[in-house]
Amino acid sequence: MNAELLSRLQFALTASFHFIYPPLSMGLGLMLIVIGIMYVRTKDPKWRRLSFFWIKVYGLIFAVGVATGVVQEFEFGTNWANYSRFVGNVFGSLLAAEGVFAFFLEGGFLGLMLFGGNRLGPKMWLAATCLVVFGAHFSAIWIIMANSWMQTPAGYTIQALPTPVRAYMTQFVQVMFTPSFIPRIMHVWFASWTAGSALMLSVSAWYLLRKRHVEIAKANLLVALPFFIVFSILNALMFGPVQSTEVTNNQPLKLASMEGLWQSQSCAPLYLVGWVNTTTETTTGISIPCLLSLVAYRNPQAVVTGLNDFPANLYPPINLVFQVYHFMFNIGFLLIPIGVLGLIWYFWKRKVFQAGWLLWLFVVTVFLAEIAITAGWWTAEVGRQPWIVYNLLKTAQGTSPTLSTGEVAASMVMFVGLYALLFILFIYLLNGKIQQGPEPLEDVESVPVTSLPDSFREIFRRRPARAE
Amino acid sequence: MNLNVIWFGLFLIIIAGYLILDGFDLGVGSLHMFVAKKDEERRIILNSIGPVWDGNEVWLILGGGVLFAAFPLAYASLFSGFYLAMMLVLLVMILRTVAIEFRSKRSSSKWRGAWDIVFGVSSLLLALLLGVAFGNVLSGVPIDANGNMQVTLFQLLTPFALLVGITAVAMFALHGSIYLSLKTTGELQARLRKWMPRLMSVFFILNTLVVLAIFLYRDPISARYISNIWLVIFPLGALIAALVAWYLLRKGQDLQAFIASGTMIALLLISGGIGIFPNLLISTTDPRYNLTIYNAASASNTLTVMLIIALIGMPLALLYTAGVYYFFRGKTELDTHSY
Numbered sequence: 001m002n003a004e005l006l007s008r009l010q011f012a013l014t015a016s017f018h019f020i021y022p023p024l025s026m027g028l029g030l031m032l033i034v035i036g037i038m039y040v041r042t043k044d045p046k047w048r049r050l051s052f053f054w055i056k057v058y059g060l061i062f063a064v065g066v067a068t069g070v071v072q073e074f075e076f077g078t079n080w081a082n083y084s085r086f087v088g089n090v091f092g093s094l095l096a097a098e099g100v101f102a103f104f105l106e107g108g109f110l111g112l113m114l115f116g117g118n119r120l121g122p123k124m125w126l127a128a129t130c131l132v133v134f135g136a137h138f139s140a141i142w143i144i145m146a147n148s149w150m151q152t153p154a155g156y157t158i159q160a161l162p163t164p165v166r167a168y169m170t171q172f173v174q175v176m177f178t179p180s181f182i183p184r185i186m187h188v189w190f191a192s193w194t195a196g197s198a199l200m201l202s203v204s205a206w207y208l209l210r211k212r213h214v215e216i217a218k219a220n221l222l223v224a225l226p227f228f229i230v231f232s233i234l235n236a237l238m239f240g241p242v243q244s245t246e247v248t249n250n251q252p253l254k255l256a257s258m259e260g261l262w263q264s265q266s267c268a269p270l271y272l273v274g275w276v277n278t279t280t281e282t283t284t285g286i287s288i289p290c291l292l293s294l295v296a297y298r299n300p301q302a303v304v305t306g307l308n309d310f311p312a313n314l315y316p317p318i319n320l321v322f323q324v325y326h327f328m329f330n331i332g333f334l335l336i337p338i339g340v341l342g343l344i345w346y347f348w349k350r351k352v353f354q355a356g357w358l359l360w361l362f363v364v365t366v367f368l369a370e371i372a373i374t375a376g377w378w379t380a381e382v383g384r385q386p387w388i389v390y391n392l393l394k395t396a397q398g399t400s401p402t403l404s405t406g407e408v409a410a411s412m413v414m415f416v417g418l419y420a421l422l423f424i425l426f427i428y429l430l431n432g433k434i435q436q437g438p439e440p441l442e443d444v445e446s447v448p449v450t451s452l453p454d455s456f457r458e459i460f461r462r463r464p465a466r467a468e
Numbered sequence: 469m470n471l472n473v474i475w476f477g478l479f480l481i482i483i484a485g486y487l488i489l490d491g492f493d494l495g496v497g498s499l500h501m502f503v504a505k506k507d508e509e510r511r512i513i514l515n516s517i518g519p520v521w522d523g524n525e526v527w528l529i530l531g532g533g534v535l536f537a538a539f540p541l542a543y544a545s546l547f548s549g550f551y552l553a554m555m556l557v558l559l560v561m562i563l564r565t566v567a568i569e570f571r572s573k574r575s576s577s578k579w580r581g582a583w584d585i586v587f588g589v590s591s592l593l594l595a596l597l598l599g600v601a602f603g604n605v606l607s608g609v610p611i612d613a614n615g616n617m618q619v620t621l622f623q624l625l626t627p628f629a630l631l632v633g634i635t636a637v638a639m640f641a642l643h644g645s646i647y648l649s650l651k652t653t654g655e656l657q658a659r660l661r662k663w664m665p666r667l668m669s670v671f672f673i674l675n676t677l678v679v680l681a682i683f684l685y686r687d688p689i690s691a692r693y694i695s696n697i698w699l700v701i702f703p704l705g706a707l708i709a710a711l712v713a714w715y716l717l718r719k720g721q722d723l724q725a726f727i728a729s730g731t732m733i734a735l736l737l738i739s740g741g742i743g744i745f746p747n748l749l750i751s752t753t754d755p756r757y758n759l760t761i762y763n764a765a766s767a768s769n770t771l772t773v774m775l776i777i778a779l780i781g782m783p784l785a786l787l788y789t790a791g792v793y794y795f796f797r798g799k800t801e802l803d804t805h806s807y
Contacts, residue, residue: 063569066522067562073532077547078554081616084547088540089766093774096537099530100781107526108788111519112795118803119795162763164615166540172773400548402618411555418562425566429573446803459795 004399006408007079010415014071015381016374017419021065023373026140026189027196028058029133034223036126045441046216048449052117053438054200055129057430059114064426066107068419079408082164083388083398090156090169091146094176098142105135118446121454137189144188148181150389151380152250158392167392183239183246184380190235191373194335197231198365200224203434205362208353213437218353221362225346228365229339236332241295247383248296251390252305254383257318258325259283259292261306268292268304273326276319281308283322316385324382328375331368338365471771472761473746475538478778480741482534484734486527487598488643489789491733492726493517493524495644497564497591498637501584503648503663507577508802509656510584514568516651516800521568523789525561537774541615541764542748549609549617550601553624557597560590572806592637599636603629606682606689606740608750611757615764617749628681635678638671639736643729646713650722651800668714675736679703682743688750689743699742706735 032054039047073095076084084092112120112128120128155174156167169175201224207217247255255261260276260283261268270292274285290300297304307315338361346352353359388395453459496517504510517524535543547554567587571580604624611617645667649660683690693699713728744750748764751757765771 060569063565066525067565070525070529070561071558073529073536074547074554074558076536077532077543078551079548081544081548084536084540084544085615088536088543089770092533092537092540092543092766093770093777096530096533096774097777097781099526099533100777100785103526103529104523104781104785104788107523108785108792110522111792115519115796115806164541168767169770169773172769400544400551401614402548402616403551407551410552414555414559418559422562422566425570429570432573 001405001409003403003405003408004396006405006412007399007403008395010408010412011075011079012381013412013419014068014075014415016377017423018065018068018072019374019377020370021061021068022136022140023188023192023195023370024061024199025058025065025136026133026192027194028054028061028199029129029136029196030193031196031200031224031227032058032129033126033133034227035220036122036129038223040122040126046219048122049216049438049441049444050220051125052441052444053433055114055117057433059110060426060429060433062110064422067422071415078411079400079403080388080398081400081402083393085164086166086393086398087150087389088166090149090153090167090175093169093172094142094146094149098139098146102135102139102142106132106139109135117444119452120459121452122449123454124452124456124459140188140192141185144185145176145178145181147380148178148184149175151184151384152178152180153389153392154178167389179250180246183243187235187239187243187376190231190239191369191376194228194231194235195366195369195373197224197228198335198369201228201362202364202366205359206434207437209356209359209363216438221353222346225339225342228335229343232332232335232339236336240329240332244295245297248304251383253307253310253314254316254321255296256305256307256310257316257321257383258379259304260285260318260322261292261304262308264303264306264309266293266301266303268296268306270295271322271326272330274322276322278315278318314386316383321379321383324375324378328372328379331372331375335365335368335372338362471768471775472765474775475534475765475771476741476745476748476761479531479534479538480738482527482531484737486524486531487733487737488730489524489527490521491595491640492644492647493521494591494595495640495642496648497587497644498595498641499644499648499660499663501588503645503659504656505659507580510580511572511802511806512652512656512800513648514571514587515802515806516648518568518806519796520792523792525565534774538766538771539748539759539761539764540766542759545611545615545617545749545759545764546609549611549619550604550624552621553597553601553619556621557594557601560594560597563587564590564594595637595640596633599633600624600629602636602737602740603632605749606632606744608688608752610753611749611751611759612753613757615757615759628685631674631681632678635671635674638667638674639733642667642671643726643733646717646722646726646729650726653799664717668717672710688747689740692743692745702735702739702742706732706739709735 032051035047035050035054038044039051109128109131113125113132116125116128153167155169155171155178157170158165158167200220204217204221204224207213208221244255247258259268259271260274262281262283267290269287269289271283271285271287274283274287276283293302293304294300296302307318341358342352342362345355345358384390386394386396388398496513500510500513504513532543563586567583567590571583571587574580603626607626607628609617609619642664645660645664649657649664652660709728709732713725713732716725716728746761747758748761749759751759
């Protein structure tokens with residue numbers, strides 16, 4: 001164990017733990033907007049009841065997301081000082097832009113969203129929710145931009161003087177829109193929306209299984225299901241392949257590692273499951289011939305470059321990349337039949353609410369989606385190794401030169417303990433909220449909805465309704 | 469006025485924004501153990517900052533991002549050099565967030581009591597750590613020829629840095645008490661008002677000691693003020709703002725007093741910033757190793773792009789912040805959405 005390895009592990013731990021929450025703030029946020037719109041349009045109180053319920057859940061998810069997000073910003077400086085020196089000109093500005101543009105939106109309006117139910121009319125409350133959720137998506141844009149620059153750097157020049165060697169920005173637009181950015185943000189967004197709609201689907205199905213809040217759970221399930229189907233299908237069949245084409249073009253070594261392809265070949269196979277043996281340089285498993293060539297190049301006869309055509313010292317941990325990628329891939333495809341079965345049972349058998357086995361499948365979707373997202377993120381990040389900035393700076397060169405093993409070990413122990421505590425509390429409280437379920441409107445509404453200010457004019461002309 | 473100076477100024481303004489805004493909720497957190505007697509009072513205190521603390525913390529995150537982008541070499545040296553201190557900052561920040569969010573999710577008094585202690589202690593510690601960090605920036609740090617430094621947690625706790633730390637705790641507690649007075653009524657408010665003169669006197673004494681210590685022991689800073697005596701208007705302005713805040717509090721004009729104490733905090737930070745200017749980190753090893761706003765900065769095109777971003781984004785950010793504060797103005801009342 002040395003400081004570098006521990007720093008890597010610590011970053012992997014903190015980033016993976018953080019990345020449980022932002023996809024849900026985006027995905028559940030989008031679903032909250034859907035439910036808010038349903039209420040504004042129909043005035044059916046069940047949608048308002050659901051809004052009150054889900055916004056509490058959202059607050060919990062958001063709080064842990066914020067708390068663990070700050071860690072990420074600090075760690076660039078604390079553990080990766082030489083990386084920060086190298087990329088500051090380029091990467092720093094994207095991070096600062098995220099702060100200025102996105103965090104203020106989220107942080108500013110979160111209070112209105114969480115505390116606004118009895119102070120704002122439904123339209124204004126929905127507007128506050130929209131702004132927070134927009135902020136969350138905007139935040140993802142900047143952070144994926146920054147990360148995409150690390151994957152496919154563009155719009156920069158390297159200068160050795162003044163020391164240290166640094167990347168300087170030449171074209172801000174190229175820095176923002178590197179070749180991998182658009183495919184990656186779409187993939188992340190659709191994955192997040194899948195996870196968010198899966199959370200709603202999962203909780204509604206669980207209520208139906210437990211025969212609690214049955215009417216409202218049915219309504220909620222029917223809202224979540226179509227979104228879940230559309231998002232999971234589009235992500236697996238459209239944005240996933242677009243992303244793999246991008247990787248093929250820009251990071252061919254990563255693609256070869258993801259598929260464990262050793263020899264360059266046309267009609268390259270795509271593995272469903274397998275194991276990569278790096279000593280014998282073979283990959284064994286169940287594969288579909290020609291499919292990789294088809295996905296990567298839209299042409300089954302295309303030649304996909306294999307690992308043997310790259311220097312072995314630039315290999316990432318190949319089997320790990322292969323495994324996490326296939327985890328994501330298989331789960332992503334597994335979500336589609338679950339959604340489609342729901343649709344079939346709803347239209348053809350009319351028994352979606354009675355089919356216990358199907359409801360159980362719905363319950364597990366959110367866990368599957370979260371695992372797939374984490375596995376996907378690992379594919380992107382582990383697959384980039386040994387580089388921290390692809391082809392420019394090795395991860396080993398990016399560390400903080402002053403760190404001692406003891407210091408990183410101490411912080412690692414702190415994070416393991418703290419995050420374990422956080423996770424237990426999060427699950428405990430989330431479970432508590434879900435067990436309690438949507439409360440009757442009488443219990444959550446302290447003033448009649450019609451008396452709340454529902455336009456800017458009403459808000460700013462008089463004292464908030466409660467103060468009167 | 470060049471881009472580097474502008475960014476140093478903007479960085480100070482952002483940190484001042486953080487200290488003014490998150491400062492009061494740190495102060496509220498430090499005080500709530502002492503002033504609230506009943507659960508309902510605790511909840512009123514927590515809910516007085518409930519809708520805004522998250523937005524307040526954004527200013528620190530922005531400050532970190534701006535330091536990274538505008539002065540990456542200083543960001544890298546500071547964050548890696550103060551490694552364990554930074555980890556401690558993260559620890560208390562996370563615990564604070566968790567405490568305020570989780571406290572009222574259950575009604576058991578043990579649960580709530582435990583989180584109250586966590587919230588109070590972490591708020592207090594964060595205020596202390598911010599002060600200690602600022603104290604160390606004022607006194608200088610052991611930067612070597614490569615821009616690296618290694619400072620253990622205990623080396624950071626010099627008498628001077630600790631003094632600045634305790635001063636920061638008192639300053640935020642005072643600022644927080646004024647905010648709470650704005651947000652509360654009746655018995656709770658009366659109890660708070662009893663705390664104010666004590667906090668004010670403690671802060672006043674401590675801050676005088678800090679100024680004396682700087683004048684006597686911190687040569688680069690006192691030399692700057694002696695060489696350009698007009699700069700003294702900033703610390704003097706802070707003194708006047710403090711006196712005005714005190715006068716307004718006695719007259720019962722809490723809102724104006726809050727603005728005055730915010731102004732004081734900003735002026736104190738700016739006075740410190742002017743004291744080290746144009747350095748960001750003063751090297752105690754050799755003045756040639758100082759990290760300045762020139763040798764630690766990003767290139768001018770990055771600074772220009774960021775200035776455009778800031779000019780678009782900051783007015784919007786101020787607008788939302790003001791709007792949200794305006795919306796939640798007035799005394800805090802509890803409802804079903806409260807913590």
